[in-house]
Amino acid sequence: MLSGALRRSSAAHSALVQIAFVLCLGVLVYEAAAIALAHMRAHHIPTDFGFWNQRAGFDIDQHLIAYSFTSTYGRAFFVGLLNTLVVAAVGVVFASLLGFAIGTARLSQNVVVAKFAGFYVEALRNVPLLLQILFWYNGVLKALPAPRASLAFPGHIFLNDRGLFVPAPTLSPPGFSLPVFHGFNFTGGMKLSPEFVALTLSLILYTAAFIAEIVRAGIAGVPKGQSEAAAALDLSVAQTRKFVVVPQALRLIVPPLTSQYLNLFKNSSLAVFIGYPDLVQVFAGTVLNQTGAAVPVIAVTMAVYLFVSLLGSLAMNLFNRRIAGAAH
Amino acid sequence: MKIALLRLVFLLSLGAAALVSAGAASAGTLDQVKQRGYLNCGANPGLAGFGLPDSNGNWTGLDVDFCRAVAAAIFDDPNKVKFIPLTAKDRFTALQSGEVDLLAHNTTWTVSREAGQGLLFTGVNYYDGQGFMIHNKLNISSALELSGASICVQQGTTSELNLADFFHSHQMQYESVAFATSDEALKAYDSGRCDAFTTDSSALYIERLKLANPSQNVILPEIISKEPFSPAVRQGDDQWFNIVKWVNFAMLNAEEAGITSKNVDDKMNSDDPTARRLLGVEGDFGQSLGLTKDWAYRLIKEVGNYGESFERNLGADSKLGIKRGINALWTHGGIQYAPPIR
Numbered sequence: 056m057l058s059g060a061l062r063r064s065s066a067a068h069s070a071l072v073q074i075a076f077v078l079c080l081g082v083l084v085y086e087a088a089a090i091a092l093a094h095m096r097a098h099h100i101p102t103d104f105g106f107w108n109q110r111a112g113f114d115i116d117q118h119l120i121a122y123s124f125t126s127t128y129g130r131a132f133f134v135g136l137l138n139t140l141v142v143a144a145v146g147v148v149f150a151s152l153l154g155f156a157i158g159t160a161r162l163s164q165n166v167v168v169a170k171f172a173g174f175y176v177e178a179l180r181n182v183p184l185l186l187q188i189l190f191w192y193n194g195v196l197k198a199l200p201a202p203r204a205s206l207a208f209p210g211h212i213f214l215n216d217r218g219l220f221v222p223a224p225t226l227s228p229p230g231f232s233l234p235v236f237h238g239f240n241f242t243g244g245m246k247l248s249p250e251f252v253a254l255t256l257s258l259i260l261y262t263a264a265f266i267a268e269i270v271r272a273g274i275a276g277v278p279k280g281q282s283e284a285a286a287a288l289d290l291s292v293a294q295t296r297k298f299v300v301v302p303q304a305l306r307l308i309v310p311p312l313t314s315q316y317l318n319l320f321k322n323s324s325l326a327v328f329i330g331y332p333d334l335v336q337v338f339a340g341t342v343l344n345q346t347g348a349a350v351p352v353i354a355v356t357m358a359v360y361l362f363v364s365l366l367g368s369l370a371m372n373l374f375n376r377r378i379a380g381a382a383h
Numbered sequence: 384m385k386i387a388l389l390r391l392v393f394l395l396s397l398g399a400a401a402l403v404s405a406g407a408a409s410a411g412t413l414d415q416v417k418q419r420g421y422l423n424c425g426a427n428p429g430l431a432g433f434g435l436p437d438s439n440g441n442w443t444g445l446d447v448d449f450c451r452a453v454a455a456a457i458f459d460d461p462n463k464v465k466f467i468p469l470t471a472k473d474r475f476t477a478l479q480s481g482e483v484d485l486l487a488h489n490t491t492w493t494v495s496r497e498a499g500q501g502l503l504f505t506g507v508n509y510y511d512g513q514g515f516m517i518h519n520k521l522n523i524s525s526a527l528e529l530s531g532a533s534i535c536v537q538q539g540t541t542s543e544l545n546l547a548d549f550f551h552s553h554q555m556q557y558e559s560v561a562f563a564t565s566d567e568a569l570k571a572y573d574s575g576r577c578d579a580f581t582t583d584s585s586a587l588y589i590e591r592l593k594l595a596n597p598s599q600n601v602i603l604p605e606i607i608s609k610e611p612f613s614p615a616v617r618q619g620d621d622q623w624f625n626i627v628k629w630v631n632f633a634m635l636n637a638e639e640a641g642i643t644s645k646n647v648d649d650k651m652n653s654d655d656p657t658a659r660r661l662l663g664v665e666g667d668f669g670q671s672l673g674l675t676k677d678w679a680y681r682l683i684k685e686v687g688n689y690g691e692s693f694e695r696n697l698g699a700d701s702k703l704g705i706k707r708g709i710n711a712l713w714t715h716g717g718i719q720y721a722p723p724i725r
Binding site: 095097098099100101112113114115116123124193197201216217237238239240242248249250327328329330332336340341343344345346347349 | 476480544551563
């Protein structure tokens with residue numbers, strides 16, 4: 056009985072110490088924040104979001120929602136966010152397709168195909184992503200001809216050092232808007248800027264190398280006996296792959312795939328090095344500089360990356376639970 | 384044991400809180416600089432004539448000289464400066480956060496930067512304006528013919544804002560391609576990504592020398608903005624603001640009084656009351672600023688007057704060959720004019 060009381064009191068002590076520690080930490084953080092805020096106010100450094108509805112005054116060339124220099128800083132935030140998301144979305148889709156293709160190619164019976172896929176993986180994942188982005192932007196896309204000497208492809212598609220110009224569907228009147236050369240460059244149609252192409256392409260090629268390895272490991276992780284058993288049951292090769300190997304491999308592939316998708320999303324912030332107007336370039340760059348609101352701007356930018364990453368992680372976990380359930 | 388641990392945690396947090404509060408009640412900038420032993424100066428690492436380190440890490444430029452002059456006034460040694468390279472985009476955050484004591488980064492003085500970002504500009508050391516550079520082969524002679532063009536620009540600058548104002552007020556279309564650094568923007572222009580490159584016109588002449596074929600590029604005649612460059616300090620330290628401001632005025636007044644780094648020793652014996660006040664032979668203006676009597680003598684002797692610094696970095700004695708123009712003293716038809724030392 057005595058020992059029970061002792062244990063209880065020691066447990067209570069331990070809880071007390073922990074509570075006291077958390078309280079001290081809380082007070083410390085609060086004090087530090089209060090001092091920082093007081094300092095910033097004393098030096099007239101913006102600490103709030105008063106700038107949000109002020110006029111931005113600068114232009115952003117690629118905007119998926121209506122934007123002009125008379126729009127607000129808040130609007131510029133959403134323009135940058137959408138530009139980041141579009142790179143991430145296009146990147147994830149094509150990196151997955153390419154990654155799955157290369158990953159299965161590495162397991163191919165054909166030695167040439169397997170070697171080539173192996174070479175791709177080793178070359179792409181061992182060169183820093185930033186160098187790859189700069190290579191595509193400065194090395195490849197800049198070597199394209201000037202607008203007046205554009206490469207013309209069938210179907211009113213034009214390529215020059217200002218980007219790729221393709222026909223764009225229009226609603227009223229229904230039909231297509233075609234790119235036409237006018238003055239300095241093409242007008243009409245849809246433009247993919249060299250910055251967008253270089254960034255998205257490098258993210259796809261780089262991330263695909265990692266996805267390929269994940270896919271290869273996933274498929275190799277399914278015991279050989281499984282396909283042998285399927286063959287014994289007289290399933291065709293295609294059927295074996297579809298009903299036996301892939302469902303089991305997916306369970307091994309999806310969790311690490313999630314990290315690669317999140318990496319791609321976060322790596323898109325390297326846009327700042329080639330002038331693609333993503334969230335970091337527009338909001339944590341120009342808006343921060345024009346307003347001086349460093350703390351609010353960086354806090355929001357970080358929160359956005361955190362929020363979108365958590366959302367992506369959640370979606371992938373749900374997907375994983377579904378396929379894991381389906382395989383049983 | 385537990386009590387001891389509790390006490391420890393409590394003391395630790397008290398200590399940390401005291402530390403933070405001590406940081407809050409900080410000493411003045413001048414005292415901090417003196418205690419540190421050198422000046423932290425935020426400079427442009429990539430604009431010849433204003434701020435540029437060579438391969439040995441020796442910085443030169445008009446803004447660099449200004450930082451050296453402040454160091455000379457404080458320490459009697461123009462080399463007690465640590466130059467901290469900053470991009471246009473990061474420069475204000477570095478000053479606000481205390482990473483630099485002084486920002487001398489060909490920065491345009493505007494109301495939003497002064498009233499909205501907690502800065503104080505100390506006095507114009509170069510009057511500039513924004514222009515455009517284009518590839519010769521475009522065959523145009525005015526910025527008003529640029530409708531539809533792609534323009535490379537450095538982000539976070541007044542150039543980016545003036546560009547939008549100029550094109551919209553003339554109802555012209557354009558594509559703005561904004562880069563974090565001037566070098567990236569220039570490189571993109573040089574490789575043909577843009578039809579034009581825009582920045583302050585002094586920088587256009589300087590940057591043109593970096594291009595693959597400088598003669599294949601022409602600077603258009605239009606000046607679309609006022610760009611008064613000024614060093615800047617943080618708000619809240621009037622003494623420091625005064626020191627930096629009067630270093631600029633001392634350099635201008637020295638030129639006006641004909642005092643150079645070469646003849647400053649002779650001028651100590653001069654009868655000219657202006658020179659005697661400036662050099663500290665008469666009056667104690669240095670002490671009232673928080674410096675020594677010979678503060679201006681030191682900076683003139685060790686760095687030179689405004690004209691010497693201009694010619695050495697931007698003018699006839701440099702490879703840039705920029706004319707004084709409106710940056711000449713008011714006595715020579717320019718608009719550089721410093722309040723008197725008296």
